[in-house]
Amino acid sequence: DAPVPPPIRKVIERLREEGHAAYLVGGCVRDTLRGVAPKDFDVASSAWPEEVQRAFPKVIPTGLQHGTVTVLMGGMHVEVTTFRSEGDYHDGRRPNTVTFERDIAKDLARRDFTINAMAWDPAGGHFVDPFGGQEDLGRRLIRCVGSALERFSEDGLRPLRAVRFAAVLDFTLDPATQAAIPPSLPVFRKVAMERVREEFVKLLLSRRAEFGLELLADTGLLEVFLPELAQAEPEAAHRARAAALAAPAEVELRMAALLADLVEPQRAEEIGVRLKFPTKCIERIRLLVTHAGVEHLVGAPDPALRRLLSKVGLAQLEALCAVARARLQVREPARMPEFEALLERLLALAATKPPLSPKELALNGGAIMSALGVGPSPMVGEATRFLMEQVLDEPSRNTPETLRELLTSWRQARGA
Ligand code: ATP
Ligand code: MG
Structure with a gap:
């Protein structure tokens, strides 16, 4: 029985008083069972959106057509979504129709993986787990709800989500789930790049990023959105993955560490555009990729170092050092002392605030x-x-x- 923030508990209790079913669902149930503090708490209810609106004095109609109402309670924004099932998917991207349901089982059946398809009512003490999510959590397994092939053909993003969750949670893919990925690649190709990027970034920032990137390559997913890495020589690909993991968990830094020794700056920018990163983010990645190869400056005189500072700018110097350090650790660990001395010199020169522009x-x-x-x-x-x-x-x-x-x-x- 883990701590649920009081406002969330109040929302669930209030819905129950009104005669509705209400549960915590999805990631927060999974994370609570793992003993990890959930990032956010999603509530699902049999109440229809109008009924949710009527049950609380302060609500925001966030996405009524999808059944989502945000309840303002005790200083928190609590999202309440009506139980729903999804109609046919015509192109593997979005369901054609959303149907509101009164039964939690219907809502759980549309969810992607067993560990994401559990519901828990902390007020009434009900725990609903029709697909063996708790057991899969214990076995550290990502497994589709129902037929993996069918679920992947409904929504082409799910194969990538499977790999993302494996990396973030340090789980493995159930064999049937993994086997369903290659035949689902044609559907994955149709998914909007923004959705792909969102999942990819979560994978890249995880502590198992290297494993996740490898799994992306093995399943064929990587070839679809990052062929530059998928087609790299095994040794170069390995170094790129290891450098990404060695960089701090910040998206531009990990992207730059991943790409710096793989592609030219121009291509790094094209990749950023392809993945629909924000412009600011693309510019930062390009700058870091352009200048990450600092090792030629070992033993160079101060003016050469100041020229690098003037191109990079003091604001990005720390980020550049982090990316350089990550890739050098992987490439030439024996020379780290001299590389570290170079980075020290750069930081010391920057601290003298020389005129650079x-x-x-x-x-x-x-x-x-x-x-x-x-x-x-x-x-x-x-x-x-x-x-x-x-x-x-x-x-x-x-x-x-x-x-x-x-x-x-x-x-x-x-x-x-
Ligand atoms: P995280 O902690 O990383 O946000 P999460 O489980 O909350 O993990 P979300 O992407 O926020 O993941 O989705 C919330 C829930 O909605 C999931 O747990 C899952 O039950 C369901 N869900 C999300 N995307 C899909 C999808 N493409 N297909 C089926 N169910 C999905
Ligand atoms: Mg979430």
Whole structure:
């Protein structure tokens, strides 16, 4: 009997007082049985959406057509969804129709895996487990509710969810469930990339990411959305997976560690676009992939290091170090001390806050124009780049006087 937040318990009790059945369902039942604190608590009820709305003073009609009402209770948002079964799936993507039901068994039967198809009423003390979910939890098994082939043909995302749950929970796939994946790939291909990415990211951020990526490759799922990794040489693919796992569990960092030694920056960006990552996220992945190969800077002088800092930006330096460290640990563990020394030097240089971008120059655009005696022209851009290089070589040059002197000799050298 695990702790259920009081507002959730109140919602269930209130629905029961009104004569409805109400249960906790899905992930929260599974996680509670595993002894893990659930991320969120989903309530399912025999009450129809209008009945849920009538039972509580404060509600948000979140998705009435799907039967979901959000109840505001004790400072919490509690989602209550009417029991439902799903009609035919015409293209393996979304059910054509949703039918509200009065019987919890119907609702559990539409769910994907046995461990996700249990219901628990903490107020009434009922536990409903028609498909042996508890036993599968004990055996650490991902198994479809009913025929795996049928369930995968209804919703092509389910094969990926099976692998995702195996990675996140550190479970294995039931043989019949795993065997149903390859024949379901044509349906998986039709699934919207946003849904694929959401599951893929959960897998990638899990502690068993390496195992999950391998299982994705073995089942043929990976080939559909990340052929670059699926088709890589075994040794390169292994290193990419291990580097991803070695990076901190942050999506851009793990994506960059996965891709840095596999593809060019341009292709990394294309992959981000293909998987419909947000633009900001794609830009960050591309930046990290572009500069992750820091090892050529071992033993390089400070100006070379400052040039890297100016390209990466101080805001992304920690992330870059994390990605570089992850891939180097996998590739050249014996050389880690010298790589760590390099990363230390980069961080120490950054801490001196050297000028790294044109806007930090001691002369702004206007001052450069008057020093040169010209108006806006391409020459100003050239002069700015020249000064920036001078200051990256030697930050102490960044004073108005020194920069003016440098400009004078620059103009003379150009014969202008
Ligand atoms: P997590 O803790 O990772 O969110 P979860 O079990 O809550 O795990 P969700 O994706 O949030 O997973 O889905 C909630 C529940 O809805 C699942 O436990 C499952 O019962 C059901 N479900 C979700 N997606 C599907 C699907 N594609 N097919 C069938 N049932 C699904
Ligand atoms: Mg969930």
